[in-house]
Amino acid sequence: MNFRQHLTNPVLNKEFRVRMRSNKTPWIITFYLFTLGFVLFFMLYTELSNQYTYWPSNIYNLFVMMSLLQYGLIIFATPGLTAGAICGERERQTLPILLTTNLSSLQIVLGKWISTLSFMLLLVFASLPIYGTIVLFGGVALTQIIEIFGVYLVTMLSIGAVGICVSTLTKRTGVAAVITYSLVFAYTALLNIAELFLLRSMENDMIRKAGFGNPPENLSNHPLIGFLEALDTINPASTIARVFTKENWLVNFRTEGLFVNYQPYGGFILWYLLLAILMLGLAAFFLRRRYMK
């Protein structure tokens, strides 16, 4: 399979065609933009009505709210769109035909993944004018917008890949969607719980080491600090908080001076890209094996 064949993936072409002709597509785009737009203009109205002036910091809060809402919509929509990628073919009884063609498992998986992500990207890019409205009022740095869109992108890539992998391993679209939602929720919740538990344990450790009445050493001297940094790097809540506050969440509020030279944004992007590659590899590996038995 050469590079040109990758670019002209028949599954991708077919998915684009089928998706954009579906009656559901304009409704999904409308619902998505309407939700974002309604929230934005409702908040702008409550913020600006009865006022002769406005504070950029208030608009900044609006940006944070909008970004979190958009992030929530992405987390909500991506598993729903990817869950049916392979299961849908199985349910429609088109999968056996697809598997007897010359298409490789990876081509099928990539075609499905890219088409779903393209649609998600369409939704996110369609929301840019709504973001533009916020930027008009000032208070938001361009780098923050770029960074938050970077977070959106890798979130879509990775959750989309997880969704495709689960869709490969399960038989029903509904089951695949529930499992993917559960995995995303469990990942986020467990990561935050683990991080808090580790932080508390490390603090207690330092206090015990210092002895009663003595000030504890800085946490940066704890042997497990690298592990805590690693957990914090792959924590989406921490990364989003850092984009908004430019401070290290969870850890920094207790340990001043920590993570001074620590740039976790790149690590976050890299981790989720690796996760996406791993999940797509697993999906391609299991696609024919799971069907064949």
Add this chain to the structure above:
Amino acid sequence: MIEIKELYKTFGRTVALRGITLNIPKGQVYGFVGPNGAGKTTTMSIMATLMSPTAGVVRVGGYDCKTQAKEVRRLIGYMPDFFGVYDNLTAYEYLDFHGASYGLQPQERERVILQMLELVQLTGKTNEYVDQLSRGMKQRLGLARALVHNPQVLILDEPASGLDPRARIEMREIIKTLRDAGKTIIISSHILPELAEMCDTIGIIEGGELVAEGKVQEIYEKMRTHRLLRIRLLDKHEALLSRLHDTSGIINAVRDGADIMASFSGSDAEQATLLASLLAEGYPLVSFGEMKGNLEDVFLEVTKGGGS
């Protein structure tokens, strides 16, 4: 072209195939007959590289279906018993997608698709959405799809199931055209007389075993234990009935209107002797002949009502 040796397939504790062995030479049409659950679809799925055999070897065009699946897929066109189509794709786009999936270049695809649509008599439906086509049209489109990369072997799993008589005849005619074009075809069906007309060889499968195989007439001859005679006469029906009941070789005889139907286990010579003696005894015979049992009778006799 297709070679199956000692093929076994189990699903947990269920044994689906028990040592099937068969050979299909190039250009032959092979009919695969058996009751539901006999193992036809499992065998065809293994040939189509969709399942792995538990034991045994399946080769298509010399390539092993398990270890050389890619090469096998280039050689085969597979049409499953049930298959779906994509919404929001026209018949042309549906074939174009599958042509592209086999690596055909755009110009070549266009030429092949138009040819295939003509072959399956769907030229007038080129730009219609596939989900709006009738069942028969979808089946024919499915066949065109299986042919789009010009495969040497066609694996057709009950292609006529669920079709009305006209659609069945249309499908049968297309398959005959493909047979004449030299394709090696393996086809399963429950519509046995149709298979008899199309196939060079028939294999009857039951309980995962190939219980009979050969030319249609050979199978019929091999499986036939008695022949059914229809004797039409002007009168003396009761007398003839009692005469037949006392005749050696007559298993049973019953009256059917103006006819008498008799099961006869004798040879052709014995049948000739019986006819001569009846004429000599003065029975007013109008006709005396053997009724041709059809393939369904053979099928029922061979499979003994097995399957599910």
